[in-house]
Amino acid sequence: MELVKVNETVTRNYGGGGKQTEEVTSISYNIVDNDNVVGSASIGDGYFNMSVSMPGNMAEIKKKIETLLVME
Numbered sequence: 001m002e003l004v005k006v007n008e009t010v011t012r013n014y015g016g017g018g019k020q021t022e023e024v025t026s027i028s029y030n031i032v033d034n035d036n037v038v039g040s041a042s043i044g045d046g047y048f049n050m051s052v053s054m055p056g057n058m059a060e061i062k063k064k065i066e067t068l069l070v071m072e
Contacts, residue, residue, distance in 0.1 A: 003029040
């Protein structure tokens with residue numbers, strides 16, 4: 001599976017003297033598996049959302065999710 005960027009939200013702040021700061025505040029992706037979109041994900045500072053369709057029963061899918069969420 002891979003993430004394919006769909007869009008990003010950018011905040012631009014203009015200060016005195018024409019100074020500009022630019023910050024990406026969120027990014028949305030399609031989740032693609034073998035050239036098929038199987039879900040979507042979005043990320044921002046302090047959060048992520050993900051929705052994915054995958055084959056399997058609830059126990060199999062739970063195990064896949066737990067594998068995805070392992071942080072070392």
